[in-house]
Amino acid sequence: xxxxxxxxxxxxxxxxxxxxxxxxxxxxxxxxxxxxxxxxxxxxxxxxxxxxxxxxxxxxxxxxxxxxxxxxxxxxxxxxxxxxxxxxxxxxxxxxxxxxx
Numbered sequence: 001x002x003x004x005x006x007x008x009x010x011x012x013x014x015x016x017x018x019x020x021x022x023x024x025x026x027x028x029x030x031x032x033x034x035x036x037x038x039x040x041x042x043x044x045x046x047x048x049x050x051x052x053x054x055x056x057x058x059x060x061x062x063x064x065x066x067x068x069x070x071x072x073x074x075x076x077x078x079x080x081x082x083x084x085x086x087x088x089x090x091x092x093x094x095x096x097x098x099x100x101x
Contacts, residue, residue: 026099029067032060032080039064043082047093050075073097 028047032040043060047068060066060082076093095101 024097025070025072026095026097026101027067027069028071028076028078028093028095028099028101029065030101032064032066032082034085040082040085043080043085046079046081047071048077048079050077071095073099 032043032045034040039060039062041060041062041064043064043066045058045060045066045068047056048054049072051074056068056071058066058068073096074094076095078090078093080088093101
């Protein structure tokens with residue numbers, strides 16, 4: 001009987017710990033390319049939350065890839081700036097819980 005109680009307690013603790021570890025944020029990633037589809041490295045990429053005004057910033061890698069992780073759900077604007085290129089703004093990005101866009 002005692003062994004069953006210990007097993008049950010352990011099981012409850014394990015499920016409780018996994019529930020706390022559930023992620024509620026989103027990931028947004030993409031690639032920056034020029035009109036000829038060549039990667040644009042070192043582009044400044046800014047993700048701005050429209051409700052809070054909080055901005056996240058990153059730089060595209062050698063392959064033009066960028067990633068924003070652990071982003072709270074909400075509405076965002078993405079701005080990309082790179083030397084020799086026109087600034088690009090994408091509005092109306094809606095991120096929900098667990099999104100990986």
